[in-house]
Amino acid sequence: MTEIKRADPPQDVSEYKGIMVYLDSFDGALTRAALEMIGVGRKMADKINETLIGAVIGENTKGMAQEAGMYGCDEVYGFDSKELAMYRSKPFSDILANLVFEKKPNILVVPGSKNGRDLAARIAVKVRSGLTADCMEIDVEPENRILIARRPDYGDSTMSEIRCEKHRPQMATSRPGTFETPVPDSKRKFQVDVREVKLEKNQLKENILSFNRKTEEDITGSKVIVSGGLGMGKPEGLDLIRKLSNLLGGSVGVTRPIADLGWISRDHQVGQTGQIVRPNLYIAAGISGKPQHIVGMMDSKVVVSINKDPDAEMNQFADYIIVGDLYEVIPKLIESIERVTGANPSAA
Amino acid sequence: MTLEIVVLIKVVPDGKEVFVDPVNFTLNRSMATNVLNPADENALEAALRIKDEHDARITVMTMAPPFAEPFLLECLSRGADQAVLLSDRAVAGSDTYPTSLTVAAGIKHLGNVDIVFAGEKTSDSSTGHVGPGVAEFLEAELASYSRSCKYEDGYVIAERELEEGVEVVKIPTPAVVTVVTDSNIPRRATLRKKLDAQQKGIIVWSLQEIGVEADWVGLRNSPTVVKKMLPFPTRERKNKVIGVDNLDDFVKELAEVGVLKTGGN
Ligand SMILES: Cc1cc2nc3c(=O)[nH]c(=O)nc-3n(C[C@H](O)[C@H](O)[C@H](O)COP(=O)(O)OP(=O)(O)OC[C@H]3O[C@@H](n4cnc5c(N)ncnc54)[C@H](O)[C@@H]3O)c2cc1C
Numbered sequence A: 001m002t003e004i005k006r007a008d009p010p011q012d013v014s015e016y017k018g019i020m021v022y023l024d025s026f027d028g029a030l031t032r033a034a035l036e037m038i039g040v041g042r043k044m045a046d047k048i049n050e051t052l053i054g055a056v057i058g059e060n061t062k063g064m065a066q067e068a069g070m071y072g073c074d075e076v077y078g079f080d081s082k083e084l085a086m087y088r089s090k091p092f093s094d095i096l097a098n099l100v101f102e103k104k105p106n107i108l109v110v111p112g113s114k115n116g117r118d119l120a121a122r123i124a125v126k127v128r129s130g131l132t133a134d135c136m137e138i139d140v141e142p143e144n145r146i147l148i149a150r151r152p153d154y155g156d157s158t159m160s161e162i163r164c165e166k167h168r169p170q171m172a173t174s175r176p177g178t179f180e181t182p183v184p185d186s187k188r189k190f191q192v193d194v195r196e197v198k199l200e201k202n203q204l205k206e207n208i209l210s211f212n213r214k215t216e217e218d219i220t221g222s223k224v225i226v227s228g229g230l231g232m233g234k235p236e237g238l239d240l241i242r243k244l245s246n247l248l249g250g251s252v253g254v255t256r257p258i259a260d261l262g263w264i265s266r267d268h269q270v271g272q273t274g275q276i277v278r279p280n281l282y283i284a285a286g287i288s289g290k291p292q293h294i295v296g297m298m299d300s301k302v303v304v305s306i307n308k309d310p311d312a313e314m315n316q317f318a319d320y321i322i323v324g325d326l327y328e329v330i331p332k333l334i335e336s337i338e339r340v341t342g343a344n345p346s347a348a
Numbered sequence B: 001m002t003l004e005i006v007v008l009i010k011v012v013p014d015g016k017e018v019f020v021d022p023v024n025f026t027l028n029r030s031m032a033t034n035v036l037n038p039a040d041e042n043a044l045e046a047a048l049r050i051k052d053e054h055d056a057r058i059t060v061m062t063m064a065p066p067f068a069e070p071f072l073l074e075c076l077s078r079g080a081d082q083a084v085l086l087s088d089r090a091v092a093g094s095d096t097y098p099t100s101l102t103v104a105a106g107i108k109h110l111g112n113v114d115i116v117f118a119g120e121k122t123s124d125s126s127t128g129h130v131g132p133g134v135a136e137f138l139e140a141e142l143a144s145y146s147r148s149c150k151y152e153d154g155y156v157i158a159e160r161e162l163e164e165g166v167e168v169v170k171i172p173t174p175a176v177v178t179v180v181t182d183s184n185i186p187r188r189a190t191l192r193k194k195l196d197a198q199q200k201g202i203i204v205w206s207l208q209e210i211g212v213e214a215d216w217v218g219l220r221n222s223p224t225v226v227k228k229m230l231p232f233p234t235r236e237r238k239n240k241v242i243g244v245d246n247l248d249d250f251v252k253e254l255a256e257v258g259v260l261k262t263g264g265n
């Protein structure tokens, strides 16, 4: 039997300094999730007065590296190769792990996109450190520079706080949409170091045969979301939801049971096992407000609950509560909006 | 040559039976029974579909206490050929690092394996770290988030379901494939196979048998530690009740707080 290889744990954790953020990209542009993680990293870096290091891998990373600087990184490392135009698990994780060995960051945050999670899980094994997935809160304790990672518990209304005290870097991922994207500043000072990489044959065994872009809309960037739950009772309820969301220039969301029923694709599901959204306006119609749904929308700016039950849990999480049958309330609301806004209420 | 396939499974509490108590907002686990992790059912089915087409042998494997045995038998009844239970007191409380390590050691102990299937994530811990972690320990190729895959002359061709679209990748074996929940319809057990499963039984390996030291695993040797439980964070909300007959004022208020633009501009 061949033996299992394990990396050595750090001798002295105080050697590890700075915060590294992996910058996920698609089609030559940083993803929104990458920008969110720059924001998270920047806050921690300011708190403990340390450097925020960005790492981006792709075909031509210079532009992305500069963008990352404007969004808040102090030092950005780009790794260029024609073979790296799209994510490939092995070379990407090798490159990032090497940068971790070179820079010895105390903390490494990675966007929790599918590819980001693939990468982070491999790095955790390569460097032998602790990784916490799906964090809702990421912070650092100034006294000891320990990462505080909080994630929701399974099917529960509590969160666990998870730490990694003996291994470095301390790692965390968060689902895309969990945090606000920072505001870029074109006057920020930062350093960019783009390196050409030469890959070895055994790093390039994965062959990408094709890529088909999704046509389903992505609701995570919407300013207005109107969501329907089981209170709709029948699939036609979604037509009403759609009518209101169209009028407001928004998107349609649903609870998990609605996606389970197959009334609409899972891309529209909001919650712990769906999308995390933070629109300016979230209207929940016929939704009871279970924690697994709430975690997906709790950072919305203004929340409206339409529910025939005055005591629905959803109402606690709402700024405005309209008690009534959604089949009566929504048509009336549509009329009011048309009356007040002159039928042209483009989302603010 | 027979393809050697391993399917990694985990037994988890049944999500449908986990209730949140409406009075004190806490979880009621007392009703919860155990099930096979949903994504692992799809992983087993993905493996069985390869076996439908090729000469293959499927081993299901889990690192768990003995209570997982009936679930391994269930997998045999669906068409797996062999079941391995990695069971050892010392692994209790392991996070994903020691879990990936132990499972990878179990796979190595089996001998040459061509394809390892895992679920994209478990429904209870939901990290999705174990599949990629195993690939790393085995130094195998990896296709994560696969919704369908096939085997062809030493290669796995897998459709990966990503945020932006669907990617088709071709990787040589040995390969790890993580399978997306609901990506196929798992077949049912047959009575004949159920009887065979009882006959076959389950192989149980301790850490020592697979060459893993007790001080590499378990709670104390896991890099991550759960420090405390906190109540779910809440946000300040206005909780203002709006009369159904007063919606015009409500719409004006929405415009005032800046989440809706009013007419013409
Ligand atoms: C591990 C796990 C993960 C989960 N992940 C998610 C997730 O990502 N997203 C998610 O949404 N759920 C998720 N769930 C499910 C979640 O726990 C709830 O079961 C679900 O959110 C409830 O959906 P609902 O509000 O549509 O239905 P219900 O709870 O049945 O609520 C229906 C509501 O509609 C109201 N109503 C009924 N008729 C009308 C009417 N005519 N007009 C107005 N109101 C009416 C009722 O008063 C009630 O409040 C998950 C569960 C588990 C265990």
Ligand SMILES: Nc1ncnc2c1ncn2[C@@H]1O[C@H](COP(=O)(O)O)[C@@H](O)[C@H]1O
Pocket: B008, B009, B010, B037, B039, B040, B043, B061, B062, B063, B064, B096, B099, B103, B117, B118, B119, B120, B121, B122, B125, B126, B127, B128, B129, B130, B131
């Ligand atoms: N204890 C375990 N034994 C065997 N396989 C496991 C175990 N834990 C997780 N897995 C596999 O890894 C996948 C992802 O699990 P997780 O990383 O816990 O979300 C699961 O769907 C299983 O296929």
